[in-house]
Amino acid sequence: MVLPSLCLKAAAVLRQIEPILVMEQLGSSLYDTALQMVVKDRCANATYPDAHLSKEDSQQKAMSDFYMIYNLIIRLTPILPAVLLARLGDRGWRKVPITVPLSGYLLSRLGLLLVVVFRLPLEVMFGAAVVFGLSGGFCTFWPGVMTLVSLGSTTTDRSKVMMRVELLYGSVGLVGSLVSGHLFLLYSSSLGNGTILLIVSTLLHLLSLLHSIFLLQVKQVPNPEPEEEEDCHVLSDASGDVPMEAPAGINMVTMVLLFAAAVLYDVAVGGAIEILGVFVMKEPLSWTATQVGYGNAAGCMIFLTSFLGVIVFRRCVSDVMLILIGMLSFASGIFFMSFVTATYMFYLARSLNLFALIPMPTIRSLLSQQVPASSCGITLTSLQLSLKFAGLAYIPAFTKIYQRTLNWFPGFVFMLSSIFTVLGMIPISILGCRLPRRRQYERIQGD
Known part of the structure; x- marks a missing residue:
């Protein structure tokens, strides 16, 4: 009896989105380290005679120019495919916004493998x-995942499930x-560094x-049911963590404030991370492949601490306060990054960015609660597209600066990124001032 039960549980787990996320993110983390090291190697001999730059500054300029063009392409090309795939998802084809981008992931990883091998x-x-962009990319994949998660969870638990x-x-x-830097150093016959790493990454995306x-x-x-919904609302009021139910008419002011906060925060985070991968390659840090892997692992550690932050803080503060805590965490950490001159300082x-990943999933959760389920996919995709359009401006701006x-x-x-984060706290603070009045009004109407 035990064995069949375990088999049924294993089959149920395999039908969920989590195994796909594990394989995709594992493959992507290996790919990110490989791309970073390949770009560094190919830009080592870059020269800019007219600019009179040193060898290291020339390498930094070449690397930052490559990432600027590469990331602009990734943000520009998914715009139309993302809208089309999101509409297909909202019409019942929920798997399409996940399977199509995954094919793009696979082809782009295969492309880097061919660059290294040949x-x-x-x-x-x-x-x-x-x-990668024409397949929808991350712009379609992540909203598709979050849409499935939203549909598979109750309104009360949605923020926690998304953060999970x-x-x-x-x-x-x-x-x-953690393992990517070590795998990069492994050789595959005479093909050189990174081959085994990219083969593993490509296989994971295929699976x-x-x-x-x-x-x-x-x-x-x-x-x-309506009665259960009302009970849940009263209990939530008592605990101080009130979920925002999807209203009969969409509150556009709330939507605009959430979109504005998300865009400003994405400008801050995206602009900083865009440069961070290049910054650690120059003196005095001059990271190796292993150190690059460890640095990326430090960034991934923030996912864990942010989740723990949600579990701890959501018992005593609202979603708006959760967002503000996360933004303050990122602002302080990235401000200190301005003065980093050694690896331990990095x-x-x-470590100050412990809760930096709380804001975006919480904003997505609040947005998903503002619209009916039939519009959830297109709303989250619209947010992702807004972030993409913002990237078209801040990527070249941060690169040139x-x-x-x-x-x-x-x-x-x-x-500069820290300043944008503080600006992003303003619309969220305004939203926090508006919500208590709205909830009190809705409760009087309900009575």
């Missing part, structure tokens, strides 16, 4: 980025990042794609 020009990765998914994603990324096609099952939790700065301040203050972009 010594192809680094510019080939721009084509791989186009393929973030925890799993970060935990797997932590493991993958995740096959899993999403043949095993993934869409599950939707039915909405509670980890101290990252970093290149201009490279000689006198390389950490200036991190200070």
Whole structure:
């Protein structure tokens, strides 16, 4: 009896989204380290005679220029495919926004493998980025995952469930990042460093794609009855953690405030992380492949601490306060990053970012509670597209600012990122002032 029961439980787990997330994130963490080291190696001999730059500054400029173009392509090309795939998802094809992007993940990882094996020009990765974007990329994949999670959870538990998914994603990324630097150094006959790492990454993405096609099952939790909904609302009021139910008419002011906060915070985080991978390659840090893996693991550790923060803080504070705590955590850590000159200082700065990943899933949770289930997918995708459009502006801006301040203050972009985070706290604070009045009004109407 025990064995059949275990088999049934294992089969149920395999039909969920979590195994796909594990394989995808593990493969992506291996790919990120490989791409970072391949770009560093290919840009080592870059020269800019007209700019009179030193060898290291020339390498930094070449690397930052590559990432600027690469990331702009990744943000620009998914816009139309993401909208189309999200509409298909909301019309009942819930697996499409997950399976199609996973095919793009697989092809882009295969592209880097071919670049390493056949010594192809680094510019080939721009084509791989186009393929990745046309498949929807992360812009479609992550909202698709969050939509399935939203549909499979109750309104009361949605923030916690979403953060649990973030925890799993970060935990797997932590493991993958820790081993990625060591795997990169392994040789495959005469093919050089990174080959085995990229083969493993490509296989993991292939397995995740096959899993999403043949095993993934869409599950939707039915909405509670009106009486149960009211009881839940009263209990939530007593605990101080009131979920925002989807209103009959969408409150556009709330939606705008949430979108504004998300965009400003994404500008801050995206701009800083965009430069951070290049920043650690220059003196005085000059990281190796192993150190790059450890640094990426430190970033993934934030997924764990953010999840613990949600579990602890949500018992005594509202979702709005959770977002503010997360933003303050990132602002302080990235401000300290401006003055990092040694590896131990880098980890101290990252340790201040303990709760930096709380804001975005919480904002997504609040947004999903503002609209009916039939519009959840397109709403979350619209948010992701807004972040993509913002990236078209802040990626070149942060890159050029970093290149201009490279000689006198390389950490200036991190200070700028901290300022944008503080600006992002303003609309959330306004939302926090509006919600208590609205809830009190709704409760009087209910009475």
